[in-house]
Amino acid sequence: MGLFGIGPCVANALSSRLTAEVRREGVRWMQEYERGVALAPPGAAGPAIGAGTTIAFRPDDTVFGPAQCEFDVLAECFRTLAFLNRGLDITLTDEGAPGGPRVARFRFPGGVRDFVGALGVRSGAPFRSDVLGFEREVPRMAGTIEVALQWCDSREEDVRGFTNSLATGTGTHEAGLREGVAAAIDAYARARGLQTAADCIGEGLTAVVSVTLDDRDFVDFARREPGGDAVRACVAQAVREYLGAWFEAHPEQAAAVITPVLRAAARN
Structure with a gap:
């Protein structure tokens, strides 16, 4: 996947839509995919502050059927990742939770x-x-x-x-x-x-x-x-x-x- 690495490949193959964004050297690069196929080459989408990667995707309902993410399951997974990668900061937000967004943050300096x-x-x-x-x-x-x-x-x-x-x-x-x-x-x-x-x-x-x-x-x-x-x-x-x-x-x-x-x- 070139600029975006191999990490998103599995998520991309199982998504109806995926958007990859990379912030590097002051430039924000973006590429969109539909059911694993790139809609266009990576393109500069404006200036960027800092560095990092953002992956947004929708599970493919032709593969999974109606899919719904479980907040508690994701939270436990992200908590473990934060334990194993000392100093990594992970924020999980459920914007559709009843009563307003539900947020959990995980960061463990002691690893x-x-x-x-x-x-x-x-x-x-x-x-x-x-x-x-x-x-x-x-x-x-x-x-x-x-x-x-x-x-x-x-x-x-x-x-x-x-x-x-x-x-x-x-x-x-x-x-x-x-x-x-x-x-x-x-x-x-x-x-x-x-x-x-x-x-x-x-x-x-x-x-x-x-x-x-x-x-x-x-x-x-x-x-x-x-x-x-x-x-x-x-x-x-x-x-x-x-x-x-x-x-x-x-x-x-x-x-x-x-x-x-x-x-x-x-x-x-």
């Missing part, structure tokens, strides 16, 4: 740390640790890793993985996170003459691991599993190193995290 904090509040369980996290650029996997974790008084585990802002099922990066957590807890416990059980590591853990791959090297794009063993190993190493250092620097919270793990291992 995935804010995400984990929100998930922890939803769980309602008392916390055993602060929200901790890190971001690391890893040339070996041609991308970046962002991780946040928190433990609470619960036997449940809530681990969520994302690749290039897309939710995954059981991706290799999620496996790497669990391996890294298990290795850090096991090393800390063994250094004190204790033993843990890997199958108990996740009790009470809330975590988000977000991987951004520059070359989008997916093993299985349909399942959105990134980069195979290299990504798994990189995530595991990064988590193990960060969490191991954090345990050493915060012995009281480390004990609050590891003691229930030891109890769970004893139960099993």
Whole structure:
């Protein structure tokens, strides 16, 4: 799609009408499409302030039938995108809502740390640790890793993985996170003459691991599993190193995290 990139292609193919606007270098460029076909080449439509892209479209009723967007569904999607892209500002407006426009704005300066904090509040369980996290650029996997974790008084585990802002099922990066957590807890416990059980590591853990791959090297794009063993190993190493250092620097919270793990291992 040239000036407008490949991002709108799917929306364009499923729309009865789509208008793309790009503001770049002081010029506002526009192009209109009807059922995926450009009505004219991109054209300058006047001066622009700032930079950005605006896509407006109507779902094609020959594909979807009568279509109606659900505000709450869109809000949850945009909230997640804002968590995963620190500093991104998203505003959702329903101009046809009864009683006047309904507006929701999403912006999370803390990124995935804010995400984990929100998930922890939803769980309602008392916390055993602060929200901790890190971001690391890893040339070996041609991308970046962002991780946040928190433990609470619960036997449940809530681990969520994302690749290039897309939710995954059981991706290799999620496996790497669990391996890294298990290795850090096991090393800390063994250094004190204790033993843990890997199958108990996740009790009470809330975590988000977000991987951004520059070359989008997916093993299985349909399942959105990134980069195979290299990504798994990189995530595991990064988590193990960060969490191991954090345990050493915060012995009281480390004990609050590891003691229930030891109890769970004893139960099993």
